[in-house]
Amino acid sequence: MERRVRVFAPASISNLGPGFDVLGLAIERPGDVVEAEWRDEPGVAIAAVTGDGGLLPTDPERNVAGVAAASVLAHLAGSGAAAEKVGGARPPQGVCLRVHKQMPLASGLGSSAASSVAGALAVNELFGRPLAKEALLPHALAGERVACGATHADNAAPSLLGGIKAIRGYAPIDLIDLPVPPALRLAVVHPHVEVQTAAARRLLRGRGFPIEQAVANLGNMAGFVSALYRGDLELLGRSIEDHLVEPLRIPLIPGFAAVKEAARGAGALGCSISGSGPSVFAVAGDDETAARVAAAMQHAFADAAGLESEAYVGPVNLEGAKRVD
Amino acid sequence: MERRVRVFAPASISNLGPGFDVLGLAIERPGDVVEAEWRDEPGVAIAAVTGDGGLLPTDPERNVAGVAAASVLAHLAGSGAAAEKVGGARPPQGVCLRVHKQMPLASGLGSSAASSVAGALAVNELFGRPLAKEALLPHALAGERVACGATHADNAAPSLLGGIKAIRGYAPIDLIDLPVPPALRLAVVHPHVEVQTAAARRLLRGRGFPIEQAVANLGNMAGFVSALYRGDLELLGRSIEDHLVEPLRIPLIPGFAAVKEAARGAGALGCSISGSGPSVFAVAGDDETAARVAAAMQHAFADAAGLESEAYVGPVNLEGAKRVD
Numbered sequence: 131m132e133r134r135v136r137v138f139a140p141a142s143i144s145n146l147g148p149g150f151d152v153l154g155l156a157i158e159r160p161g162d163v164v165e166a167e168w169r170d171e172p173g174v175a176i177a178a179v180t181g182d183g184g185l186l187p188t189d190p191e192r193n194v195a196g197v198a199a200a201s202v203l204a205h206l207a208g209s210g211a212a213a214e215k216v217g218g219a220r221p222p223q224g225v226c227l228r229v230h231k232q233m234p235l236a237s238g239l240g241s242s243a244a245s246s247v248a249g250a251l252a253v254n255e256l257f258g259r260p261l262a263k264e265a266l267l268p269h270a271l272a273g274e275r276v277a278c279g280a281t282h283a284d285n286a287a288p289s290l291l292g293g294i295k296a297i298r299g300y301a302p303i304d305l306i307d308l309p310v311p312p313a314l315r316l317a318v319v320h321p322h323v324e325v326q327t328a329a330a331r332r333l334l335r336g337r338g339f340p341i342e343q344a345v346a347n348l349g350n351m352a353g354f355v356s357a358l359y360r361g362d363l364e365l366l367g368r369s370i371e372d373h374l375v376e377p378l379r380i381p382l383i384p385g386f387a388a389v390k391e392a393a394r395g396a397g398a399l400g401c402s403i404s405g406s407g408p409s410v411f412a413v414a415g416d417d418e419t420a421a422r423v424a425a426a427m428q429h430a431f432a433d434a435a436g437l438e439s440e441a442y443v444g445p446v447n448l449e450g451a452k453r454v455d
Numbered sequence: 456m457e458r459r460v461r462v463f464a465p466a467s468i469s470n471l472g473p474g475f476d477v478l479g480l481a482i483e484r485p486g487d488v489v490e491a492e493w494r495d496e497p498g499v500a501i502a503a504v505t506g507d508g509g510l511l512p513t514d515p516e517r518n519v520a521g522v523a524a525a526s527v528l529a530h531l532a533g534s535g536a537a538a539e540k541v542g543g544a545r546p547p548q549g550v551c552l553r554v555h556k557q558m559p560l561a562s563g564l565g566s567s568a569a570s571s572v573a574g575a576l577a578v579n580e581l582f583g584r585p586l587a588k589e590a591l592l593p594h595a596l597a598g599e600r601v602a603c604g605a606t607h608a609d610n611a612a613p614s615l616l617g618g619i620k621a622i623r624g625y626a627p628i629d630l631i632d633l634p635v636p637p638a639l640r641l642a643v644v645h646p647h648v649e650v651q652t653a654a655a656r657r658l659l660r661g662r663g664f665p666i667e668q669a670v671a672n673l674g675n676m677a678g679f680v681s682a683l684y685r686g687d688l689e690l691l692g693r694s695i696e697d698h699l700v701e702p703l704r705i706p707l708i709p710g711f712a713a714v715k716e717a718a719r720g721a722g723a724l725g726c727s728i729s730g731s732g733p734s735v736f737a738v739a740g741d742d743e744t745a746a747r748v749a750a751a752m753q754h755a756f757a758d759a760a761g762l763e764s765e766a767y768v769g770p771v772n773l774e775g776a777k778r779v780d
Contacts, residue, residue: 151670152677296677298694304674306681306690338663344672344699345476349629351676352477352621356631359684365631369623374669 134167135255136455139248140447141233142240143318143404143411144284146294147370148350154240154284155294156447157316160233162244163454164195166252168222174200175224181231194242195229195249198273202253205269206260225253234440236324238405243285246273251290251451263450266290267303278327285405292450294358310446311361315420317398319389319427320409321437325382330406333378346373363415367399370413376403383408385435389427396426417443459492460580461780464573465772466558467565468643468729468736469609471619472695473675479565479609480619481772482641485558487569488779489520491577493547499525500549506556519567520554520574523598527578530594531585550578559765561649563730568610569776571598576615576776588775591615592628603652610730617775619683635771636686640745642723644714644752645734646762650707655731658703671698688740692724695738701728708733710760717755721748742768 140161146153169175174190190196203225227249235241250269254261270286287295287305298304353369356362380386383403389410393401397419398412410427414420424441431437465486471478494500499515515521528550552574560566575594579586595611612620612630623629678694681687705711708728714735718726722744723737735752739745749766756762 149673149677150666152673296674296681298674298678298690299671299696304678304693306678308677308681334666337666339666339669341475341659341662341664341699344664344669346624347669347673348474348477348676349621349623351673352474352633352680353623353629353631355677355680356621356633356684359681365623368629371624374666 132256134165135252135453136163136165137248137251137255137451138163138454139244139251139289139451141244142285142289143316144240144282145375145403145405146284147354147400147402148347148372149284149296149354150347150372150375151282151284153294153296153354154288156288156292156450157318157442158444158447159442160239162232162241162248163230164245164248164252165228165230166199166256167226168256169224169226170222172223174203175226177226177228179229179231182235185235186229186231190227192276193229194273194277195227195245197276198246198249198270199225199227199253201269201272202250202261202266206253206257225256227252234320236326237320238325238403238407238409239318239320240285240289240405242274242277243270243289246270247286247289247451249273255453263291267305288450290450292448294446296355308355308358310448311358311363311366313363313415314366315414315417315443315445317393317412317414317420317424317427318404318409318442319424319431319439321383321385321431321435321439323384323408323437325407327406330379330382334375339374343373346371363399363413367413370400370402372402379403379407383410385431385437386410388434389430392426392430393423396423398423457581459490459780460577460778461488461490462573462577462580462776463488463779464569464576464614464776466569467610467614468641469565469607470700470728470730471609472679472725472727473672473697474609474621474679475672475697475700476607476609478619478621478679479613481613481617481775482643482767483769483772484767485564487557487566487573488555489570489573489577490553490555491524491550491581493581494549494551495547497548499528500551502551502553504554504556507560510560511554511556515552517601518554519598519602520552520570522601523571523574523595524550524552524578526594526597527575527586527591531578531582550581552577559645561651562645563650563728563732563734564643564645565610565614565730567599567602568595568614571595572611572614572776574598580778588616592630613775615776617773619771621680633680633683635773636683636688636691638688638740639691640739640742640768640770642718642737642739642745642749642752643729643734643767644749644756644764646708646710646756646760646764648709648733648762650732652731655704655707659700664699668698671696688724688738692738695725695727697727704728704732708735710756710762711735713759714752714755717751718748721751723748
C-alpha cells in the first residue's frame with residue numbers, strides 16, 4: 131500500500147447549452163490537484179491549500195475537498211472495505227490532504243467540483259481503490275454541497291468520469307454517459323470578473339418561467355443529445371441555445387453579447403455561458419477553428435468590456451479525474 | 456393523372472413523456488381518411504364529413520382538412536408545380552374533399568393533426584406528388600392552427616412522416632427523426648370523457664414554472680432521447696416523466712392515478728398522458744405485455760372512474776400518412 135497519492139480532477143462545463151443543472155462535460159485543463167497521505171489520527175486534516183490566493187477555508191469541514199474526502203473515509207471505515215484492501219491489517223485512521231488549486235475560483239468552470247472530486251478520488255486511491263470510480267460521485271457531491279448549497283452533478287460527474295454526462299434524475303442518481311463526437315473541440319474563455327454561483331442562482335429562485343421557455347429548451351435538449359449520438363456538430367451547435375437561464379445571466383457577464391457574436395463570426399457552431407459564468411464556451415469542429423474562436427472571444431472581452439481573460443482550447447476530456455503521481 | 460385519391464393519416468401521441476410540444480410519435484391506428492377529387496371551380500370544397508357525429512364544420516375555411524388542402528393548393532398554383540406534373544396541361548382549379556373521421560375527437564390522439572395531414576397529403580397526391588412529403592408539414596400546421604390556435608408540430612410531424620419526431624425549433628422548423636427501437640410497443644387507452652385541447656392549454660397560460668420542474672423534464676428528455684438511440688427500453692420507460700404539465704392536467708382525467716398504477720403493475724415501463732388527454736399511453740417491450748397493460752388500464756378507468764374506453768396496442772407507425780386507394 132502506498133502511503134501517499136496525488137490526483138488530478140479536471141475543470142468542467144456545466145449547464146451545457148440547454149441543459150441547466152442536467153448536462154456537463156469535462157475539459158482537459160485546467161483542473162485541481164490533491165495529494166493525500168496516511169495519518170494516524172482519525173479523520174481528515176488539510177495541511178495546505180495553495181493557488182487560491184488565501185480565499186479557501188483550510189478547515190476540513192468547510193473545505194470541499196476535505197468534506198468529500200471525509201465522506202469517502204467514513205464510508206470506507208463503515209464498510210470495512212479499506213481494511214480488506216490493505217490485507218486485513220488495520221487501516222490508518224485518517225488522511226492528510228494538500229489541495230493545489232490550479233484553476234480560477236468562481237469561474238464557472240466547476241472549480242469546487244474539481245476539488246471535491248479530487249478529494250474523494252485521492253482517499254479512494256490512497257486505500258487501494260476499494261470503490262469503483264462511479265461510486266465516488268455521491269461523496270464528491272457531499273463536498274460540493276458545502277460550496278454551493280444545492281447538489282447538482284453536472285460538474286462533478288464529468289470531472290470524475292470524463293466525457294459528456296447527463297443527469298436524468300437524482301433519486302437515485304441516474305447518470306447517462308453520452309457519446310463524444312471525435313471532432314468536437316471546445317474554446318473556453320475565462321474573463322477576469324467574478325460571478326458567485328450563489329448569486330447567479332438567486333436570480334432563478336422564486337421565479338416562474340413561462341412554459342414556452344421550457345419548451346424551447348426541451349427542443350434544444352432533444353437536438354443536443356441527438357447530435358451527440360449522430361456526430362452531427364452542426365445540429366449540436368444550433369442546439370446550444372438556452373432560453374431559460376442565459377437571458378437572466380447575461381447582465382452578470384460584461385461583453386457577453388459581443389463575445390458570442392465574435393465566436394460565431396470566427397466559425398463557432400454554438401456558444402453559451404459555462405456553468406454560472408463568467409466563463410463562456412464555444413464549440414467547433416476542429417482545433418484550428420477552436421483556437422481562432424477562442425482568440426476572437428478574448429479580443430471581444432477586451433474590446434467590449436475591457437476584460438483580460440484566459441483561454442483553454444481542446445477536446446472533451448474523456449478520462450476524468452486520475453492519479454498523476 | 457388520377458382524378459381521385461384516398462389517403463390515411465394516423466393518430467399520434469404528442470407531448471410525449473417529458474417532451475411537451477416537442478416530442479411525438481405516430482401509432483398504427485386509429486386515423487383519418489380523406490378522399491380528394493378534381494373540381495373545376497377554384498378552391499377547396501368539402502362534399503362530406505363523416506364519423507364526427509356532426510360536430511365538425513363542413514365550411515372548408517373552418518375545417519382543418521379543408522384549410523390544409525387549400526394551403527397546398529395555393530402553394531401549387533403559385534409555384535406552377537401542379538401544372539408541370541400534369542404534363543403542362545392546365546390543372547384543375549380546385550379540389551373536392553370527403554373527410555372520414557375514423558378516430559375520436561378531442562381524445563388527445565392528434566385528431567385534428569390527422570385530418571390536417573390527410574387534407575394536405577390528399578391534394579399533393581391528387582396532383583401527382585409535386586411536393587416532397589416533408590414539405591407538406593407547414594400546410595398541415597396551417598390546418599391545425601384553425602383547430603388549436605397554437606401551432607406545435609408534435610402531432611402533425613409524426614402523423615405525416617411516421618416514427619418518433621422531435622421539433623428542435625420552429626424558425627425554421629427543425630425536425631429531428633429519432634430512432635425507433637424495434638421492440639417498442641404502445642398501449643393507448645382512450646376513456647370516454649372529453650378534454651378540450653384549448654381548455655387544457657389554458658391551464659398553462661400565464662403560469663410560471665419553477666426552474667426545478669424544467670430541470671426535471673430536461674433530465675428526462677436527455678434520458679428519453681438517449682434511450683431511443685441505445686434501444687434501452689428501461690431507460691425510455693423511466694424517462695417518461697413529466698414534471699411540468701402532467702401534474703396540472705391530472706384533474707382533467709378521472710382515474711388517472713389508478714390507471715398509471717395499473718399500467719405499471721401490469722408491466723408497463725412508463726405511462727403518461729397522450730397529448731392533452733384524456734387518452735393515456737404506456738410503453739412496453741413486447742406485444743403480450745402491451746396488451747396486458749392496455750387491459751389493466753381499461754379496467755382501472757372502469758373501476759376508478761366508471762369510464763368506458765377503447766384501447767389501441769401496437770408498434771410505432773413508421774410510415775406515417777399514405778395513399779390507401
